[in-house]
Amino acid sequence: MNIAKPNSYRSGPDERGHFGIFGGRFVAETLMPLILDLEKAYTAAKADPAFQAEMNGYLKNYVGRPSPLYFAERLTEHLGGAKIYLKREELNHTGSHKVNNVLGQIMLARRMGKKRIIAETGAGQHGVATATLCARFGLECVVYMGAVDVERQQPNVIRMEMLGAKVNPVQSGTRTLKDAMNEALRDWVTNVHNTFYCIGTVAGPHPYPTLVRDFQSIIGNETKVQMQEVEGRLPDSLVACIGGGSNAMGLFHPFLDDSTVEIFGVEAAGHGLTQLHAASIAGGRPGVLHGNRTYLLMDADGQIQDAHSISAGLDYPGIGPEHSWLHEIGRVNYLSATDDEALAAFQLLSRLEGIIPALEPAHAIAKVMELAPKRPKDHLMVVNLSGRGDKDVPQVGDILRGKTK
Amino acid sequence: MTTRIDTRFAELKKAGRSAFVTYVMAGDPDLTTSLNIVKALPKAGADVIELGIPFTDPMADGPSIQAAGLRALKNGMTLKKTLELVRGFREDDNVTPLVLMGYYNPIYIYGVDKFLADAKTAGVDGLIIVDLPPEEDDELCIPALKAGLNFIRLATPTTDDKRLPAVLANTSGFVYYVSIAGITGAAAADANAVGEAVARIKRHTKLPICVGFGIRTPQAARAIAEKADGSVVGTALVDALKNSLDAEGRATAKTVNAVAELTASLAQGVKGARQAAE
Numbered sequence: 001m002n003i004a005k006p007n008s009y010r011s012g013p014d015e016r017g018h019f020g021i022f023g024g025r026f027v028a029e030t031l032m033p034l035i036l037d038l039e040k041a042y043t044a045a046k047a048d049p050a051f052q053a054e055m056n057g058y059l060k061n062y063v064g065r066p067s068p069l070y071f072a073e074r075l076t077e078h079l080g081g082a083k084i085y086l087k088r089e090e091l092n093h094t095g096s097h098k099v100n101n102v103l104g105q106i107m108l109a110r111r112m113g114k115k116r117i118i119a120e121t122g123a124g125q126h127g128v129a130t131a132t133l134c135a136r137f138g139l140e141c142v143v144y145m146g147a148v149d150v151e152r153q154q155p156n157v158i159r160m161e162m163l164g165a166k167v168n169p170v171q172s173g174t175r176t177l178k179d180a181m182n183e184a185l186r187d188w189v190t191n192v193h194n195t196f197y198c199i200g201t202v203a204g205p206h207p208y209p210t211l212v213r214d215f216q217s218i219i220g221n222e223t224k225v226q227m228q229e230v231e232g233r234l235p236d237s238l239v240a241c242i243g244g245g246s247n248a249m250g251l252f253h254p255f256l257d258d259s260t261v262e263i264f265g266v267e268a269a270g271h272g273l274t275q276l277h278a279a280s281i282a283g284g285r286p287g288v289l290h291g292n293r294t295y296l297l298m299d300a301d302g303q304i305q306d307a308h309s310i311s312a313g314l315d316y317p318g319i320g321p322e323h324s325w326l327h328e329i330g331r332v333n334y335l336s337a338t339d340d341e342a343l344a345a346f347q348l349l350s351r352l353e354g355i356i357p358a359l360e361p362a363h364a365i366a367k368v369m370e371l372a373p374k375r376p377k378d379h380l381m382v383v384n385l386s387g388r389g390d391k392d393v394p395q396v397g398d399i400l401r402g403k404t405k
Numbered sequence: 406m407t408t409r410i411d412t413r414f415a416e417l418k419k420a421g422r423s424a425f426v427t428y429v430m431a432g433d434p435d436l437t438t439s440l441n442i443v444k445a446l447p448k449a450g451a452d453v454i455e456l457g458i459p460f461t462d463p464m465a466d467g468p469s470i471q472a473a474g475l476r477a478l479k480n481g482m483t484l485k486k487t488l489e490l491v492r493g494f495r496e497d498d499n500v501t502p503l504v505l506m507g508y509y510n511p512i513y514i515y516g517v518d519k520f521l522a523d524a525k526t527a528g529v530d531g532l533i534i535v536d537l538p539p540e541e542d543d544e545l546c547i548p549a550l551k552a553g554l555n556f557i558r559l560a561t562p563t564t565d566d567k568r569l570p571a572v573l574a575n576t577s578g579f580v581y582y583v584s585i586a587g588i589t590g591a592a593a594a595d596a597n598a599v600g601e602a603v604a605r606i607k608r609h610t611k612l613p614i615c616v617g618f619g620i621r622t623p624q625a626a627r628a629i630a631e632k633a634d635g636s637v638v639g640t641a642l643v644d645a646l647k648n649s650l651d652a653e654g655r656a657t658a659k660t661v662n663a664v665a666e667l668t669a670s671l672a673q674g675v676k677g678a679r680q681a682a683e
């Protein structure tokens with residue numbers, strides 16, 4: 001791709017929310033005034049030291065940050081190459097990185113005086129994080145979740161309900177994350193006067209991709225400091241899974257201008273890239289959905305295609321717009337891992353390190369299994385362990401028992 | 406540039422009545438039936454036709470119109486075939502304004518310039534694209550105006566006086582006032598509130614103002630017709646169509662008439678309205 005390299009990879013988006021040709025604000029007029037308000041509120045909050053101080057307090061004492069950067073000694077030995085560090089986002093309260101972003105958005109909603117929070121969720125981790133913070137701050141919480149995902153992520157449905165959220169199973173379309181997002185947008189259009197839409201990933205209309213990225217950047221910022229402490233230098237490579245791309249963007253963004261750092265995003269290849277999958281960069285092209293222009297899976301008529309992944313959190317036919325841009329300018333390499341590769345990685349990490357990962361970051365581990373052996377022993381590789389596998393234990397248990405029979 | 410839309414609203418103004426605008430989904434439930442429905446609409450009293458472009462993910466539509474789009478897609482409807490449908494309609498109607506309504510992605514994928522040229526040739530007069538607010542005017546609105554098509558914008562209860570000028574700036578043909586914050590097929594707006602909103606928008610523009618979302622009955626259409634330059638009915642027609650289908654979702658002998666009859670009774674409601682106050 002012949003696109004001029006920018007002076008900095010970290011300066012986007014422009015004032016209209018564009019990263020190159022990607023991003024933007026493709027929403028119904030009803031929502032436009034609110035999106036402009038949100039942008040204003042976010043700009044003001046960012047400049048307010050009190051906002052940051054309050055966030056930092058909750059990040060430390062409620063979420064449990066900083067999350068450790070852990071040297072995975074047995075995984076490293078087993079793979080026989082790069083020195084592998086896990087960024088332990090799965091140790092956060094609620095069990096994934098999603099809480100970093102939700103905390104930020106709930107603080108914003110409070111500043112904007114909104115009392116009703118809606119969210120879409122795939123794996124249920126974003127829904128759980130949203131339900132948790134709504135409980136903490138006494139806000140009404142409504143979560144949209146595809147009916148297929150309600151089935152395969154039961155433990156999280158139960159958690160959300162225990163936290164006082166209303167979970168609405170979505171029966172339209174493919175009944176997964178994409179349809180949950182459509183339904184959340186429909187709710188928002190209808191209840192725009194009192195409702196804050198807490199989006200779970202670096203997608204949606206501007207300013208969402210930016211503000212979610214900023215709230216998640218704590219992952220990369222901590223990693224930088226921690227790696228400096230233990231190894232006295234920058235890591236050589238970063239690896240993270242990609243649904244919409246928020247855990248990946250959070251890890252990557254602080255390193256984008258460090259040119260020695262190789263960066264890998266891992267999409268879900270489902271049954272394989274020639275069959276049903278959820279790898280929008282590998283198998284899609286630029287289009288417009290859910291408020292932004294980005295790589296999407298679609299047919300020749302521009303109709304959105306069904307995604308498939310074993311992991312509900314990656315089962316989405318799009319990707320955040322900033323990732324599309326980073327792909328086109330060549331700063332980040334986008335790879336993909338199949339369902340079977342993710343399952344194998346899930347088991348390997350459980351057995352070698354005593355850490356049961358969520359199926360989503362198991363996709364990142366799957367690519368580490370390929371990348372690490374090809375790199376020297378002094379190569380420092382960081383993987384974002386974005387969530388823990390508790391929610392997946394019933395589903396994976398069924399699959400493994402079915403397979404061994 | 407004068408489009409069929411401009412001509413039609415000028416005629417209606419002279420005749421002293423409000424427009425009746427009908428919405429149906431292109432290709433619902435199949436291309437042939439859909440063409441016959443669209444052909445029947447003007448005879449049944451539709452002054453302006455809105456034709457939905459099917460899309461998998463219509464984020465501003467309720468269950469009825471979502472289902473209509475999926476029925477059409479299941480039977481192989483595409484944007485290309487939607488334009489064929491318009492060409493078929495134009496074979497024997499060269500006066501009724503026809504507006505395509507939908508979402509941006511199918512047009513973006515078709516190619517904006519090619520789409521505008523093909524739409525103009527097919528006999529399309531205007532576009533309503535739900536997910537293109539004025540902030541994205543460079544995408545399609547400006548090129549459409551240059552190509553001689555009207556770009557009809559939605560104004561909503563959340564569009565305040567400060568924002569209205571931006572919304573109206575590149576709008577042409579008419580303004581579509583969405584009477585409620587919500588999706589298609591939701592509850593109706595109160596006619597008095599609509600009257601106030603129309604008056605407010607009129608302070609900013611000379612364009613005709615049509616009101617839609619939530620109008621289902623001749624009485625409701627009449628009440629709106631007394632307050633605005635036009636009323637739009639969509640979900641009620643789509644529901645009438647759906648109720649005429651067989652168990653497999655296929656058209657029956659009753660389908661075209663079911664839509665035409667409801668159109669005729671709604672049109673009677675509009676025509677019985679007192680002339681809207683200027």
Ligand SMILES: Cc1ncc(COP(=O)(O)O)c(C=O)c1O
Pocket residue numbers: 096097122123124125126200201202241242243244245246247248312313314358360361386387388
């Ligand atoms: C643990 C975990 N990791 C990753 C993801 C994917 O989202 P994102 O790509 O925005 O990080 C999810 C989504 O549900 C998740 O639960």
